[in-house]
Amino acid sequence: MREITYREALREALSEEIERDENVVILGEEVAQYNGAYKVTQGLWEKYGDKRVVDTPISEAGFIGMGIGASMLGIRPVMELMFWSFAYVAWDQILNNAAMVRYMSGGQINCPIVIRGPANGGTNVGATHSHTPENFIANTAGLKVVCPATAYDAKGLMKAAIRDNDPVYVMENTLLYGMKGDVPEEDYVIPIGKADIKREGTDLSIICHGRAVLTSLKAAEELEAKHGIHAEVLDLRSIRPLDEQAIIESVRKTNRALLVEENKPFAGVGAQIAHLIQWNCFDYLDAPIARVSAIDAPAIYSKPLEDFQLPTPERVLEAALKLCQ
Amino acid sequence: MSSKKKQGFEAIATEADPRGFEGHSINQSLSSEEKIGFYREMVRIRRFEERSLRAYQQGKIGGFLHLYIGQESVAVGSLSVCGENDHVITAYRDHGHALASGMNMNECMAEMFGKHTGCSKGKGGSMHFFAPEKNYWGGHGIVAGQTPLGLGLAYALKYKGIKGAALCYMGDGAVNQGVFHESLNLASLFELPVVYIIENNGYSMGTSLQRSSAYTESLGKRAEAYNIEWETVQGHLIYEVRAKVNEAIQRAHESSKPTILEIITYRYRGHSIADANADKYRTKEEVKEYQEKKDPINVWRNLLLEDKVLTEEQAKEIDKQARAEADASADFADQSPYPPTESIIEDVYWTHDNPGKHDNEGRIFFNDDWGPQA
Ligand SMILES: Cc1ncc(C[n+]2csc(CCOP(=O)(O)OP(=O)(O)O)c2C)c(N)n1
Ligand SMILES: [Mg+2]
Numbered sequence: 161m162r163e164i165t166y167r168e169a170l171r172e173a174l175s176e177e178i179e180r181d182e183n184v185v186i187l188g189e190e191v192a193q194y195n196g197a198y199k200v201t202q203g204l205w206e207k208y209g210d211k212r213v214v215d216t217p218i219s220e221a222g223f224i225g226m227g228i229g230a231s232m233l234g235i236r237p238v239m240e241l242m243f244w245s246f247a248y249v250a251w252d253q254i255l256n257n258a259a260m261v262r263y264m265s266g267g268q269i270n271c272p273i274v275i276r277g278p279a280n281g282g283t284n285v286g287a288t289h290s291h292t293p294e295n296f297i298a299n300t301a302g303l304k305v306v307c308p309a310t311a312y313d314a315k316g317l318m319k320a321a322i323r324d325n326d327p328v329y330v331m332e333n334t335l336l337y338g339m340k341g342d343v344p345e346e347d348y349v350i351p352i353g354k355a356d357i358k359r360e361g362t363d364l365s366i367i368c369h370g371r372a373v374l375t376s377l378k379a380a381e382e383l384e385a386k387h388g389i390h391a392e393v394l395d396l397r398s399i400r401p402l403d404e405q406a407i408i409e410s411v412r413k414t415n416r417a418l419l420v421e422e423n424k425p426f427a428g429v430g431a432q433i434a435h436l437i438q439w440n441c442f443d444y445l446d447a448p449i450a451r452v453s454a455i456d457a458p459a460i461y462s463k464p465l466e467d468f469q470l471p472t473p474e475r476v477l478e479a480a481l482k483l484c485q
Numbered sequence: 486m487s488s489k490k491k492q493g494f495e496a497i498a499t500e501a502d503p504r505g506f507e508g509h510s511i512n513q514s515l516s517s518e519e520k521i522g523f524y525r526e527m528v529r530i531r532r533f534e535e536r537s538l539r540a541y542q543q544g545k546i547g548g549f550l551h552l553y554i555g556q557e558s559v560a561v562g563s564l565s566v567c568g569e570n571d572h573v574i575t576a577y578r579d580h581g582h583a584l585a586s587g588m589n590m591n592e593c594m595a596e597m598f599g600k601h602t603g604c605s606k607g608k609g610g611s612m613h614f615f616a617p618e619k620n621y622w623g624g625h626g627i628v629a630g631q632t633p634l635g636l637g638l639a640y641a642l643k644y645k646g647i648k649g650a651a652l653c654y655m656g657d658g659a660v661n662q663g664v665f666h667e668s669l670n671l672a673s674l675f676e677l678p679v680v681y682i683i684e685n686n687g688y689s690m691g692t693s694l695q696r697s698s699a700y701t702e703s704l705g706k707r708a709e710a711y712n713i714e715w716e717t718v719q720g721h722l723i724y725e726v727r728a729k730v731n732e733a734i735q736r737a738h739e740s741s742k743p744t745i746l747e748i749i750t751y752r753y754r755g756h757s758i759a760d761a762n763a764d765k766y767r768t769k770e771e772v773k774e775y776q777e778k779k780d781p782i783n784v785w786r787n788l789l790l791e792d793k794v795l796t797e798e799q800a801k802e803i804d805k806q807a808r809a810e811a812d813a814s815a816d817f818a819d820q821s822p823y824p825p826t827e828s829i830i831e832d833v834y835w836t837h838d839n840p841g842k843h844d845n846e847g848r849i850f851f852n853d854d855w856g857p858q859a
Contacts, residue, residue, distance in 0.1 A: 183644075185644065211644070216671070217667075217670060217671065217674065219667035219670065219671060221633065221663065221664040221667055222633050222636070222664055222667025222668050222670070222671050223633075223667075223671060224633070225630075225632070225633025225634055225636070225637065225664060225668070226633045226634075226636045226637040226640055226668070226671060227637060228633070228634055228637055229574075229622075229633060229634035229635060229636060229637015229638050229639075229640065229641070229651075230637035230638070230640040230641040230644065231637070232617070232622060232634070232637065232638065232641075233572075233637075233638055233641035233642070233645075234641065234645075235637075235640070235641045235644055235645075252627055252630050252664070253630070253633060253664075256627055256630060257625075257627075257630060257634060261623070262832055262833065262834075262835065263608055263832050263833055264605055264608055264609040264613040264615065264623070264624070265605050265608075265609065265613070265615035265617070265623065265832075266603070266604065266605035266606035266607075266608050266609065266615070266832055267606070267831065267832035267838060268605070268615050268616070268617050268618075269615060269617050269622070270835050301830075301833050301850070302833050302834065304834075320844075324835075324836070324843070324845070325835035325836065325839075325843070326834050326835050326836060349844070351844040351845060351846045352844075352845045352846070352847075353845050353846040353847025353848075353849070354846045354847065355847075398847060400849065401845055401846065401847035401848055401849040402847050402848050402849075402851075403846060403847040403848075404847060404848040405847070432851065439853055
């Protein structure tokens with residue numbers, strides 16, 4: 161298999177879906193002539209032209225709402241947010257219109273829209289640009305949200321998102337765009353809602369998503385090399401729908417759960433998962449469920465502190481060791 | 486002349502000739518049947534809403550009930566010039582547009598009663614009527630939230646190469662929302678076939694136009710900032726509404742360009758039925774004056790009577806039928822069942838409603854005590 165970057169994997173997904181379905185159109189700020197703020201859409205405008213790859217003005221509420229309206233009539237818009245941090249100016253469109261129109265119409269209207277873009281901290285740009293809103297999205301019935309951690313997952317989930325008949329929001333990560341991974345040449349789709357065991361283990365389940373998966377994998381290596389602890393790393397990939405079965409199976413096997421995410425702790429994704437684990441695995445637990453999240457303050461600018469604020473392999477390792485004492 | 490600044494509706498009302506646009510091409514060829522049809526539509530909307538008000542007072546309808554009474558000619562006139570590829574979307578004061586789009590009283594009344602036979606199976610309520618197969622895209626509760634959706638309908642039409650227009654209605658309060666301005670800029674920039682119809686009834690809830698907009702001479706004029714064509718329309722006059730909306734639709738069809746129409750109209754009732762201040766922000770005289778001089782149903786009926794297109798007896802009969810139809814819809818709603826409990830989690834996700842037709846996995850609903858479990 162060949163290796164390509166996470167960014168290239170996303171681009172391939174977009175390109176292949178544009179070719180597969182004439183109703184797929186990419187819209188967003190700087191996606192066309194500028195080739196994308198993070199170059200995810202590089203070359204697509206040149207290849208597919210004005211109709212399929214469309215630059216919008218800086219009007220997130222306006223153009224995302226427009227995409228939602230167009231999707232009601234059968235277009236499949238893939239809207240880029242330069243950062244998910246900018247979603248809040250379009251919150252009414254993103255959380256109210258896209259999520260509710262199917263319900264309020266009694267199932268008469270579908271909203272097959274994709275909203276994608278980076279949702280991460282750790283890039284030294286301060287609090288306004290470092291949001292991770294997957295928990296807010298997952299809190300809203302009617303929406304789906306996925307957080308790919310690898311190139312393979314990025315491509316497979318993006319294609320699944322575009323083909324899905326419900327609104328699917330894809331949380332990418334600028335720190336992952338350059339990461340390489342194996343991606344097959346042939347067409348594939350990853351079912352939304354299917355977790356992936358990124359590393360098998362027997363002593364402890366580290367349950368995570370997004371870049372926290374890579375952090376957890378590093379910690380798991382250390383755990384094994386230095387402490388002889390075999391940690392399983394379960395990558396959720398999709399937050400809603402959620403692969404609850406995979407979580408339950410892993411925890412029933414290892415009897416210990418550590419939840420790692422770059423989201424904030426209060427009502428973060430881990431809070432829901434901790435509940436699911438105690439509800440389904442109460443008799444299997446040999447230790448309390450532990451969580452490692454971003455440290456609970458706005459994202460700090462200062463680089464060394466920012467690096468510490470997000471879950472680090474060291475913080476994950478420490479939490480894991482406590483659980484396995 | 487008094488130096489006192491005009492307030493509320495007084496400031497925007499102007500005299501106009503009901504026959505002003507009678508000779509316009511879109512009106513010239515109207516048959517008597519069609520003219521009577523507009524009358525019947527307006528009367529149906531009014532009687533329907535009056536009946537819904539009674540149901541509200543009886544406790545059969547809950548939540549908010551925003552009545553369109555006084556504005557009927559806007560929906561009826563504008564929708565009468567729509568063709569099969571023209572689409573409609575509006576705000577929460579949506580009963581008139583729904584009926585004028587061809588929805589029936591039963592499904593609308595039952596929706597307000599929260600019944601399973603409602604157009605949205607009791608999931609939307611008064612503010613959220615939908616009938617996409619009739620090109621009617623709702624019914625939206627957030628002020629101006631529908632304005633980019635209307636743009637999106639227009640975008641889809643253009644994208645698919647369909648000669649159609651999207652009519653997007655809103656109130657005079659909605660023009661002050663940011664997303665409306667974003668939508669206008671996009672509409673003009675992308676040359677989209679959208680017609681924004683501002684139904685200026687003088688008030689947004691209890692706030693007069695003078696207290697909400699910096700420039701009150703015209704709301705439509707805001708179009709100029711976005712290089713969009715605009716017009717002011719006397720909303721109580723069917724001929725005029727038809728003529729100007731038709732021009733806007735033609736502009737959309739022929740040159741894929743947006744239009745803003747500011748249609749001057751008036752609502753008789755409070756903002757909603759739960760409007761505690763309904764009598765405080767405007768005078769009774771103001772309401773009465775409009776009703777006497779400009780009630781759209783009276784104006785149209787008088788015109789048809791004058792032209793001998795309609796007789797008093799026919800008018801009475803139409804009224805009687807509309808009342809009977811409205812009563813029957815209330816009975817229908819009353820006798821209809823509430824939605825079954827399981828339906829709470831239906832129509833949330835297409836995938837959940839279509840098992841076997843997709844490859845989604847995992848859990849999608851998260852109650853421990855209710856609903857699908859792992
Ligand atoms: C974003 C938002 N803010 C406030 C409200 C509450 N609200 C509903 S209708 C309304 C007045 C709007 O007036 P206008 O746009 O003139 O429409 P009209 O009611 O006259 O038809 C207000 C304040 C809302 N629904 N949405
Ligand atoms: Mg108003």
